[in-house]
Amino acid sequence: MKPEDKLSSDRLWLWFAIVSVVFLVVLAISPVKDYFREYRHYQKEYQRRLLANAGSSKQLKQARGFAVGVRQIWLRDYEDRVDRCTTCHLGVDEPQMANAPQPFRVHPVTPHTPQSFDRFGCVSCHRGQGRATTRDEAHGNVADWSSPLLPLEYTEASCGTCHQGVKVPEATQLSAGRALIHKVGCYGCHKLAGGENWQSLAPDLDGLAEKTTPGWLRAWLHDPRALRPNTWMPSFRLSKDDIDALVAYLWVQPPQRPLEGLVPKDLPEGDADRGKTLFRESRCISCHTVEGRGNGSAPELMGVGSSVNRRWLVGFVGDPQAFQPETRMPRFEFSRQDLLDISQYFSEELSTVDGPAAGLPFHPPQTLVDRGAEVYQRYGCGGCHKITGKHGSKIGPDLTGIGSKPAGLLDFGKRSDLPRRLPDWLAAKVTSPRSFRDGLKMPVFGFNAVQTREIVTALLSYTGEKIPEQYRVAATISHYSPPGQFGKLVRRFHCQSCHQIQGTGGDISTAPLTAEGSKVKEDWLRQYLQVPTAIRPILTDRMIVLGMKPDEAAFIAHFIKNVYVNDAIPGEIFPDGVPPEEAARGKRLFFERYGCQACHEVQGSGGYYGPPLNDTPKKLVSGWVAWWLRDPQKWRADVRCPNYGMDATDARDLAAYLVSLPTATAPTGED
Amino acid sequence: MQRSQTWLALAGIVLLAGGVWLGQTARAASVPHDETAKKAIEAPTPPSYGALEGRALFEYYCSTCHGKEGHGDGFNSYNLDPRPRDLSDPAFQAKRSDKDLASVIRSGGGFAGLSNTMPPWGHTLNERQIGYLVQFLRTLKAQPKDGTE
Numbered sequence: 105m106k107p108e109d110k111l112s113s114d115r116l117w118l119w120f121a122i123v124s125v126v127f128l129v130v131l132a133i134s135p136v137k138d139y140f141r142e143y144r145h146y147q148k149e150y151q152r153r154l155l156a157n158a159g160s161s162k163q164l165k166q167a168r169g170f171a172v173g174v175r176q177i178w179l180r181d182y183e184d185r186v187d188r189c190t191t192c193h194l195g196v197d198e199p200q201m202a203n204a205p206q207p208f209r210v211h212p213v214t215p216h217t218p219q220s221f222d223r224f225g226c227v228s229c230h231r232g233q234g235r236a237t238t239r240d241e242a243h244g245n246v247a248d249w250s251s252p253l254l255p256l257e258y259t260e261a262s263c264g265t266c267h268q269g270v271k272v273p274e275a276t277q278l279s280a281g282r283a284l285i286h287k288v289g290c291y292g293c294h295k296l297a298g299g300e301n302w303q304s305l306a307p308d309l310d311g312l313a314e315k316t317t318p319g320w321l322r323a324w325l326h327d328p329r330a331l332r333p334n335t336w337m338p339s340f341r342l343s344k345d346d347i348d349a350l351v352a353y354l355w356v357q358p359p360q361r362p363l364e365g366l367v368p369k370d371l372p373e374g375d376a377d378r379g380k381t382l383f384r385e386s387r388c389i390s391c392h393t394v395e396g397r398g399n400g401s402a403p404e405l406m407g408v409g410s411s412v413n414r415r416w417l418v419g420f421v422g423d424p425q426a427f428q429p430e431t432r433m434p435r436f437e438f439s440r441q442d443l444l445d446i447s448q449y450f451s452e453e454l455s456t457v458d459g460p461a462a463g464l465p466f467h468p469p470q471t472l473v474d475r476g477a478e479v480y481q482r483y484g485c486g487g488c489h490k491i492t493g494k495h496g497s498k499i500g501p502d503l504t505g506i507g508s509k510p511a512g513l514l515d516f517g518k519r520s521d522l523p524r525r526l527p528d529w530l531a532a533k534v535t536s537p538r539s540f541r542d543g544l545k546m547p548v549f550g551f552n553a554v555q556t557r558e559i560v561t562a563l564l565s566y567t568g569e570k571i572p573e574q575y576r577v578a579a580t581i582s583h584y585s586p587p588g589q590f591g592k593l594v595r596r597f598h599c600q601s602c603h604q605i606q607g608t609g610g611d612i613s614t615a616p617l618t619a620e621g622s623k624v625k626e627d628w629l630r631q632y633l634q635v636p637t638a639i640r641p642i643l644t645d646r647m648i649v650l651g652m653k654p655d656e657a658a659f660i661a662h663f664i665k666n667v668y669v670n671d672a673i674p675g676e677i678f679p680d681g682v683p684p685e686e687a688a689r690g691k692r693l694f695f696e697r698y699g700c701q702a703c704h705e706v707q708g709s710g711g712y713y714g715p716p717l718n719d720t721p722k723k724l725v726s727g728w729v730a731w732w733l734r735d736p737q738k739w740r741a742d743v744r745c746p747n748y749g750m751d752a753t754d755a756r757d758l759a760a761y762l763v764s765l766p767t768a769t770a771p772t773g774e775d
Numbered sequence: 776m777q778r779s780q781t782w783l784a785l786a787g788i789v790l791l792a793g794g795v796w797l798g799q800t801a802r803a804a805s806v807p808h809d810e811t812a813k814k815a816i817e818a819p820t821p822p823s824y825g826a827l828e829g830r831a832l833f834e835y836y837c838s839t840c841h842g843k844e845g846h847g848d849g850f851n852s853y854n855l856d857p858r859p860r861d862l863s864d865p866a867f868q869a870k871r872s873d874k875d876l877a878s879v880i881r882s883g884g885g886f887a888g889l890s891n892t893m894p895p896w897g898h899t900l901n902e903r904q905i906g907y908l909v910q911f912l913r914t915l916k917a918q919p920k921d922g923t924e
Contacts (some may be wrong), residue, residue, distance in 0.1 A: 213903050239904065699892040702893075711892075712851060743834070746899045
């Protein structure tokens with residue numbers, strides 16, 4: 105061997121040694137890094153708490169056996185998602201950790217927890233980055249992670265990714281927000297999920313020249329809330345010029361139903377006192393608000409005497425649908441004199457002193473009208489209001505998927521004060537939409553803090569995400585329209601503005617008509633339709649007095665009695681009269697066992713939360729009473745009368761007592 | 776031979792330095808982790824879902840008698856004998872455990888030897904909802920004594 109050869113083999117050994125050591129070091133990096141991982145800190149702390157809390161030898165054994173390592177939930181049927189949040193949030197299903205600080209605290213009880221962690225994981229409700237194992241990365245507080253942790257106050261938004269209806273059980277804030285979106289009409293300008301069945305409640309704008317005055321219209325467009333504090337018409341902050349142009353444009357739109365030939369020009373004076381009585385007796389405040397009383401589902405009427413001219417009121421109240429085909433207001437069978445008196449009452453008592461004077465002739469120049477048309481378009485008035493022959497369009501940005509929009513794609517404009525987070529951006533958008541940059545058109549709705557949180561929650565719920573079929577809870581949508589002659593009457597009296605029939609209809613009345621025939625007696629119903637007695641005297645929204653003709657009432661009662669029935673509900677259960685001993689036992693149950701008098705008035709005493717029960721013998725079918733008592737929520741899920749869990753005998757005896765109560769006046773039979 | 780020993784020593788030093796550096800960075804990296812962890816552990820309790828749902832249930836089912844804020848002044852309370860108590864009263868709150876409250880909501884006043892005008896809700900509300908109600912009851916603020924405030 106030459107000396108040079110020996111030297112080169114020495115070198116080779118040397119290099120081999122160096123490379124081996126380097127290799128070892130490189131191999132060591134990973135375990136070393138792992139040793140210093142953040143989650144180990146939490147896990148050690150968690151184990152310490154487990155040991156400290158251990159109350160039994162079994163718990164102690166479990167605590168000692170606690171293994172440090174990454175934990176994960178794998179959702180095989182949800183896009184193979186993997187959530188490693190439980191690596192640090194170790195106590196989510198451990199009741200011992202009720203008072204532990206985060207990240208160890210037990211998860212609050214919700215409809216899906218603790219029983220379904222494995223089905224939903226964590227990210228599907230809380231968002232964030234499920235695969236990450238450091239706090240910052242998992243919570244998504246890192247650039248480029250599009251879906252950071254949802255702030256806790258908005259978590260209900262996530263219920264709405266799967267639950268697509270407006271009302272989501274046990275998600276109050278989300279449900280309120282979705283209802284608010286419908287009510288204020290975001291869908292008028294924006295495309296957004298859930299708006300498929302939205303119907304604007306804003307009035308049609310044909311023929312305003314016959315209805316109001318330019319002065320009132322100007323004041324209204326300037327600030328609607330100043331005239332009607334409860335209106336949902338938002339403030340568009342229009343310039344004076346824009347208002348003038350808009351008034352001119354609206355002024356020249358012809359009416360759908362001209363007053364000419366319908367209501368004479370010079371109306372005789374009516375009797376305001378009689379009008380007031382009629383107004384009260386017809387129960388107009390079941391929907392309209394006057395002097396702070398009213399249900400609020402129809403326009404406030406304070407000031408109506410000065411904002412709407414009397415001739416138009418006479419025409420409209422006489423036949424609302426002729427003027428507003430989609431109105432929810434029913435046609436009351438008022439006589440000409442009734443209409444004169446009611447309108448007189450409006451002009452005398454429901455008008456404001458400084459209201460605009462009666463309309464002077466106003467002939468706006470065509471240039472102003474044209475400019476008004478442009479303003480009407482620019483602000484998207486047609487999104488909510490209709491003018492015959494003109495099509496409105498949604499002028500706002502498409503909000504599909506707004507709930508998962510990455511903060512980096514949001515335009516914060518001038519709002520450098522806002523945290524760069526979607527919920528904060530949305531809250532600022534809905535409360536002060538014009539603050540982002542000049543020239544924006546979204547109006548100001550005046551939401552308070554609670555409404556803002558509700559509406560942001562609802563917006564966050566519309567993520568546009570595709571939900572696997574087995575997770576989706578679709579909205580129940582029903583379109584039931586009663587048939588035939590009965591249907592015609594129902595539409596004329598607008599029963600479904602307040603009552604639900606087979607899931608379709610308004611929610612002003614708590615009484616669905618779906619199985620009304622199984623509940624009430626035909627005679628009672630017929631009389632009630634003509635002269636509705638107050639079923640719940642303390643409510644403001646009571647059954648309105650429509651002035652139905654006897655034959656119409658008889659037809660409706662007969663139809664309901666025979667068609668709207670539920671075969672599961674028994675009919676009369678005392679065909680041979682009520683056994684007195686059953687009625688006597690029922691009376692004791694009523695007062696002593698179940699305390700029904702807390703809510704119901706019977707024979708002059710008791711609460712006034714539920715309906716008084718004195719007229720039960722005339723009104724209700726005994727079988728229905730017993731059926732109802734066993735499970736009131738079977739009638740309608742949100743009935744407040746509690747289910748007492750009573751047995752069939754108790755229910756029967758209570759029914760026996762109620763249907764044998766002495767009645768004040770015998771049924772009149774014919775009217 | 777001498778040269779190769781120098782090489783070895785040099786490599787040893789480099790490795791040692793590398794090892795120390797690695798260890799330090801790891802340690803340095805773990806220090807702020809400890810701090811974030813500490814902060815995370817001490818973060819204040821966020822508003823609770825249960826209390827929010829509980830308030831909605833309370834307003835819907837209970838407030839007619841118990842009053843919106845639990846002061847026993849709902850509009851129907853005036854028809855009741857005995858009148859509903861002030862649920863926000865600190866003495867009452869201290870006396871009743873969560874279990875007691877849940878039990879009266881579930882089984883009614885009569886069951887607990889109190890008035891039977893308080894109905895049982897255990898067949899109408901589920902156990903979760905009763906839990907939400909208890910959580911809400913614990914958030915009730917005591918009425919200011921008249922004259923003070």
